[in-house]
Amino acid sequence: MQSRRLNLALAVACAFSLNAFAGEVEVLHWWTSGGEAKSVAELKTMMSAKGHTWKDFAVAGGAGDNAMTVLKTRVVSGNPPTAAQVKGPSIQEWASEGVLANLDAVSSAEKWDSLLPPVVANGMKYKGHYVAVPVNVHRVNWMWVNPEVFKKAGAKVPTTWAEFDEAAKKIEKAGLIAVAHGGQPWQDATVFESVALGVGGADYYKKAFIQLDPKAIDSLTTLKAFDTLRMVRSHIDKNAAGRDWNLATAMVIKGEAGMQFMGDWAKGEFTAAGKKPGTDYLCVAAPGTEKAYTFNIDSFIVFAQKNKDQKATNDFASTVLSPAFQEVFNLNKGSIPVRLGADMSKFDDCAKKSTADFVATNKAGSLVPSFAHQMAMPSAVQGATQDVISSFMNSNMTSKEAVAKLLAASKKK
Ligand code: GAL
Numbered sequence: 001m002q003s004r005r006l007n008l009a010l011a012v013a014c015a016f017s018l019n020a021f022a023g024e025v026e027v028l029h030w031w032t033s034g035g036e037a038k039s040v041a042e043l044k045t046m047m048s049a050k051g052h053t054w055k056d057f058a059v060a061g062g063a064g065d066n067a068m069t070v071l072k073t074r075v076v077s078g079n080p081p082t083a084a085q086v087k088g089p090s091i092q093e094w095a096s097e098g099v100l101a102n103l104d105a106v107s108s109a110e111k112w113d114s115l116l117p118p119v120v121a122n123g124m125k126y127k128g129h130y131v132a133v134p135v136n137v138h139r140v141n142w143m144w145v146n147p148e149v150f151k152k153a154g155a156k157v158p159t160t161w162a163e164f165d166e167a168a169k170k171i172e173k174a175g176l177i178a179v180a181h182g183g184q185p186w187q188d189a190t191v192f193e194s195v196a197l198g199v200g201g202a203d204y205y206k207k208a209f210i211q212l213d214p215k216a217i218d219s220l221t222t223l224k225a226f227d228t229l230r231m232v233r234s235h236i237d238k239n240a241a242g243r244d245w246n247l248a249t250a251m252v253i254k255g256e257a258g259m260q261f262m263g264d265w266a267k268g269e270f271t272a273a274g275k276k277p278g279t280d281y282l283c284v285a286a287p288g289t290e291k292a293y294t295f296n297i298d299s300f301i302v303f304a305q306k307n308k309d310q311k312a313t314n315d316f317a318s319t320v321l322s323p324a325f326q327e328v329f330n331l332n333k334g335s336i337p338v339r340l341g342a343d344m345s346k347f348d349d350c351a352k353k354s355t356a357d358f359v360a361t362n363k364a365g366s367l368v369p370s371f372a373h374q375m376a377m378p379s380a381v382q383g384a385t386q387d388v389i390s391s392f393m394n395s396n397m398t399s400k401e402a403v404a405k406l407l408a409a410s411k412k413k
Contacts, residue, residue: 023312026055027300028074028084030067033246035268039333046319052312057081062245063186063373075099080303082313086132087299088123088375094301095126101304102129106314115321115339120297132301133317136326136335139354140263140294140370141194144249144270145282149176149258161198161228161287168235171258178235180257182243185390189372191261192389195232196225198288202366205292209371212381212410218403226392226399232261233393252281261286263296263373267334267350276348283350285357293354293361296373297338384409 025047031040044054059067064085071084075097086094094100107113107130113121116134124132145157150167153174158164168178181187197205200221207216216222237257240248249269251257260266270281277283285292300320302313319325326337331346336354344352361367369375374382388405391397397405 022051022053023309023315024053024055025083025312025316026057026081027316028057028059028067028071028081030059030061030064030085032058032060033062033244033265033269034272035246035332035334036265038272039268039329042325042328042332043319046322046325047316050315050319052315055081057084062182062184063190065186075303080305082305083300083302083316085298086301087297087373088369089377090374090379091123091132091299091301092126093379095131099303100126100131101302101310101313102126102131103133103302103314103317104129105310106317110318110321112321117338117340120338123297124299132299133320134338135298135300135320136330136333137338137354137358138263138265138296138298138333138335138373139357140190140296140373141197141286141289141292142262142264142266143194143284143286144252144260144262144266145284146252146255146258147279147282148255149174149252152176153258155258157282157284158287159284159290161195161231164287165231165235167258172235176255177237177251177257178259179232179237180248180251180260181236181240182245182248183236183241183393184243184245185386186372187245187248187262188390188393189386190263190370191232192225192229193294193370193372194261194286194289195228196222197292197294197368198286199225199228201288202292202361202368205368209385210369210376212377214407214410217407217410222403222406223399226402229389229392230399263370264334264350264354268332269334271332271334277350283353291361291364292366292368293357294368294370295358296370296375298335378412380412381410384412 029040031037047054059070074080112130120134124130124134149171150157153171155167155170158167171178204216204221207213245262246269248260249266252260253270253273253275275281321339326339326342330337336351344355371377371382388402388409392402
């Protein structure tokens with residue numbers, strides 16, 4: 001009797017504690033590749049450890065173009081998820097629609113202002129209130145190299161676009177693919193972004209793609225960037241159309257191709273395949289971009305919810321910024337922690353280089369937001385810019401025509 005009463009008391013206590021603390025978080029994201037899925041799984045595990053149910057709302061499609069379309073439909077129908085992977089100026093766009101919750105309680109309790117670089121913190125706030133939580137810092141201007149392929153071809157890892165052309169020709173002569181690429185608009189924009197940065201430098205990049213200065217866009221530098229992009233295109237294999245980015249990474253991993261231009265989520269694929277940087281693959285800055293850094297910060301906005309308490313949402317945001325999550329997530333994802341002062345001892349040399357370069361380029365004024373990854377432009381301009389680059393990649397458009405179209409895209413409202 002005694003023990004039965006105890007059991008009952010325990011059962012009631014358990015049920016009570018679960019009811020009191022458990023909540024559900026539905027999270028929209030596009031992390032579906034091998035490395036990405038492993039990374040987001042860590043968040044699910046940590047949320048369940050806090051007693052919350054994770055409702056996965058994954059929408060496949062690199063860079064989130066598909067995810068954003070689905071998100072709009074859900075919000076318009078009055079049924080937003082708890083949180084959604086949204087970044088850059090779009091955070092402000094969503095906040096100005098009045099559909100976001102604020103994270104004041106958790107951000108002031110945990111002193112987020114002191115945990116984050118000010119430039120990152122500012123982007124997460126709307127009218128002084130945190131409406132989003134950042135996850136990581138990705139670097140976009142990387143070139144992923146298979147050293148074995150270079151060895152077979154007798155080629156040298158390029159640091160300029162002219163050297164790149166030479167190396168690519170040697171790799172092709174050896175019967176291999178020079179550049180692994182997926183012909184999707186966002187991947188085309190990712191390559192163009194690195195090419196433009198390499199050709200024009202950080203000051204030009206800022207003027208043309210952040211300030212949208214017509215003189216910088218309509219310039220000989222942009223013309224040269226498109227000419228260079230055409231040269232890069234000539235080294236992409238003929239089956240690139242529509243290929244997912246992680247399949248392109250797999251071509252470099254397997255030694256079918258020599259290089260890929262991609263942000264360091266690609267490193268998540270190398271890591272998931274058990275490959276080691278420095279031996280199995282190299283992470284080097286895209287030609288001409290060694291002294292600059294295009295950053296891409298993943299973040300989650302949180303939605304105002306009818307009839308739901310904010311406990312689960314706050315726990316979600318707190319987990320995302322916790323040192324334990326920042327470490328395990330970024331080790332898998334290929335990015336670096338966004339939280340200041342993170343312990344980098346478990347991270348590899350690519351992550352350490354990314355951290356050092358982030359600090360150095362910040363000082364030098366060459367740390368710039370990635371427009372291909374929605375960090376720099378209003379979303380309408382970004383979409384139109386991406387369309388121009390992608391039509392250039394898929395047609396005989398001249399560089400001159402592309403420059404004119406880019407100028408028109410920059411004026412898109
Ligand atoms: C980026 C995103 C990364 C990665 C990549 C490929 O825009 O910031 O986290 O997911 O797309 O999907």
